Amino acid sequence: MTDNPTAVRVTDLSVHLPDGPELLARTTLTLRRGRVSALTGPSGSGKTTLLRAVIGDLPGGARIASGTVDVLGHDVFALPADRLRDLRRHKVAYVGQDPGSALNPRMRVARLVAETAVDPSPRAVLGLLAECRLPTGTGLADRRPGALSGGQQRRVALARALAREPEVLLLDEPTAGLDTALRDEIADLLCRLAATRNLAVVLACHDPELVERCADDVIDLGTARAPAARTAVPVPAPRRSGTERPAADATAAPGPGLAAHGIEVGFTQGGRAHRALAGVDFAAAPGAATGIVGPSGSGKTTLLRVLAGLQRPAAGTLTLDGRPLPATARARARDRQRRIQLVPQNPLGALNPTRTIGATLARPLRLHRTTPKPDIPGRVTELLHDVGLPADFAGRYPHELSGGQRQRASIARALAPEPDVLLCDEVTSALDPDTATAIMELLTRLRTERGLTLVLVSHELHLVAAYTDTVHLLEAGRVEATGPTGKLLSAVR
Structure with missing residues (x-):
């Protein structure tokens, strides 16, 4: 791991709402280039808050109670607004948990991707869509977000993020709403991107099968409410227990429904x-x-x-x-x-x-x-x-x-x-x-x-x-x- 340069260093970071709950317990972690890191833990443990802290964009009203966030040699919360915008535009890409809400509903897919692209040519845009496993021969590039499924919207948002050729890629539940085959293809894509582009890829994820398939390091935020500071330690990816409840009773009340x-x-x-x-x-x-x-x-x-x-x-x-x-x-x-x-x-x-x-x-x-x-x-x-x-x-x-x-x-x-x-x-x-x-x-x-x-x-x-x-x-x-x-x-x- 020491051969991979550090891209992000989070030190003793905790985030609170004023007079309110703790959104992220004190956390320390290091994210390196060329590796895929997964943030796991139950809902509310602070995964999304941590991702947003890396781009210097905390939820409304939230404040840092302690700690620092260093991204590519910059303290993101000490950067002037213009330099922080430049960092987000060119170096760090973030795809949120609800990517469809971030896609302009009046713009077509091709324009949405070209808008952020280092190379906005039609050929490059179609190449990115294909790389994100979107069907380019069906006219999808000419559709607006409202004509896409949730899974397609998520992949368009991923293509937009990749178009800027970032050095750090942050993804919040990147395969939610995707079928198993597509999930595995996206997992393989993330592994390839980390290796070939020397990207630091970080994903918040609840799917242990995705984590097992693509993560080099796993950071468990499941102890988010513990009073002591947490230090991220790479651990083996979890596996499903394989236990399932019996199927629900198939009897139904009579009637047409x-x-x-x-x-x-x-x-x-x-x-x-x-x-x-x-x-x-x-x-x-x-x-x-x-x-x-x-x-x-x-x-x-x-x-x-x-x-x-x-x-x-x-x-x-x-x-x-x-x-x-x-x-x-x-x-x-x-x-x-x-x-x-x-x-x-x-x-x-x-x-x-x-x-x-x-x-x-x-x-x-x-x-x-x-x-x-x-x-x-x-x-x-x-x-x-x-x-x-x-x-x-x-x-x-x-x-x-x-x-x-x-x-x-x-x-x-x-x-x-x-x-x-x-x-x-x-x-x-x-x-x-x-x-x-x-x-x-x-x-x-x-x-x-x-x-x-x-x-x-x-x-x-x-x-x-x-x-x-x-x-x-x-x-x-x-x-x-x-x-x-x-x-x-x-x-x-």
Whole structure:
């Protein structure tokens, strides 16, 4: 390790909110060129805060309680604003946990990548997209972010970061929302980049398989609440225990539930037509747990948005309990809006940054009148408890939460109206394995207690196998197979 020059040195760093919680316990670590370092630990342990500290961009209101951050020979918190901007522009690239929110929705993919590129030529841009495993022959370069899947948005953000040819690459959950094959390809890409470009690559990650595949060093922030200082020590990458809960009971209450027939969705970009969904049929019985799996970009998120009334299909019909369901949420009666709730892949899509978490949870309680006004504060506390968050989080804003904590708050917001159907888009991708299991246990309990219908989009096939009854396999916008989860996934895997 001593042959690799130091790129980043963090010494006794701790970060706090004024009169508030500790975001990062005192930490010391060294990151070297030519190596891939992984930050692991449960949600809220400070992984994202540490990454943002390296670029000198702490969450709003946060302050350094102790320590220093040296990046390429510069104390980032002592640099003048113009020199810090120059460091970020040319030397250090950061891809956040919600990369889609950082992509200008009005710009096309090719321009987004060229904007930051050392070589902005069309050939170089297409080369970067291909390197990040994006399909360049389908007109993707001419699309806008809204026409991309979450996994595609994440890879476009990675291409933008690589385009500036940085010396330090910081990635927050870089493979969340990607299927296993793509995850492994991105892992191999990161290893190759570290070796060939002499990059210091640092990734915050909950996926032990990704860590095992690509990390040279592992820094465990799991002791974030310990009072003593931590010193990062490379340790062997963790492995999955291999234990899974038995599959949920496949029995479901009788009734037609939520269904879609012949759904067609298309996008046109740069004169090229792209079909996101092609004649898709879908059904979820009352009280059942239905999985939707398939490669990144196969149309899973688009299908959920159609079911939620957020994407108008070009053709096809929707029904709820056998009755026609209007294509858009605005056209649906208030009670039918309440009955179908979506937890998006990007939790920032459900959390208003200007409202506290408590205000965000209270709003649907008032809007749908599911809770008497005097009981709303208590119900907010119950919702936070249900998703494993302390009661005092009601007073925090989204930027004061980790990515995993924001995801749990987003789930609580969707549960607040007491829906009959919960549409979950990669809800565990930003969570550590223990928390992911706890969330799935919560949703399973709600299924039992309320007869909740659960629709789960996920690339984590072990969770789909353990917690769903049936599964739909999407491929290139079409449903290739539908059947019992155990039977279908055993064939897929």
